[in-house]
Amino acid sequence: MMYDASVPIFVHFLTGLGSILHKAEAYVQAKKIDPDALLKARLFPDMYTFTRQVQLACDFGKGAGARLAGVPVPSFPDEEKTFEELHARIRKTTDFLKTLKKDQFADAADRMVTLKVGGQEMSFKGSDYLNTFALPNFYFHLTTAYALLRHNGVELGKLDFMARK
Numbered sequence: 001m002m003y004d005a006s007v008p009i010f011v012h013f014l015t016g017l018g019s020i021l022h023k024a025e026a027y028v029q030a031k032k033i034d035p036d037a038l039l040k041a042r043l044f045p046d047m048y049t050f051t052r053q054v055q056l057a058c059d060f061g062k063g064a065g066a067r068l069a070g071v072p073v074p075s076f077p078d079e080e081k082t083f084e085e086l087h088a089r090i091r092k093t094t095d096f097l098k099t100l101k102k103d104q105f106a107d108a109a110d111r112m113v114t115l116k117v118g119g120q121e122m123s124f125k126g127s128d129y130l131n132t133f134a135l136p137n138f139y140f141h142l143t144t145a146y147a148l149l150r151h152n153g154v155e156l157g158k159l160d161f162m163a164r165k
Contacts, residue, residue: 002108010061016163064134069104
């Protein structure tokens with residue numbers, strides 16, 4: 001059950017995020033604007049850029065998948081500066097997630113997950129980690145990435161966010 005509630009969800013929505021990126025690329029080409037207008041967009045000066053939102057959505061997906069499967073979390077440097085590089089990061093993330101097997105999640109609901117957040121160590125039972133930390137953070141960064149593009153004129157709808165187009 002923990003596998004079904006995590007890995008396919010992350011893969012589905014990250015794949016949808018890739019489709020949203022294609023629409024953003026088409027938008028900047030059609031409008032003849034600098035891609036950085038979207039890649040560096042923020043909702044407010046103290047918030048992360050669009051690029052960082054995509055990186056973090058990927059990080060929460062791969063981190064949750066790895067921790068719940070009981071395997072090391074892969075480390076991806078945060079060096080993306082283009083749409084192409086963001087597509088590559090999404091592919092690396094989904095490729096990793098697709099290596100995880102259901103049997104690795106057999107005791108994931110009860111396995112303790114410990115990680116550092118803002119320098120503080122946090123521990124969760126696996127089911128609590130997924131439901132109250134990993135999924136909310138994943139959706140937060142995914143939603144913020146969507147909102148940044150929508151706010152900046154990219155024609156997106158709810159079905160784009162839901163990855164149903």
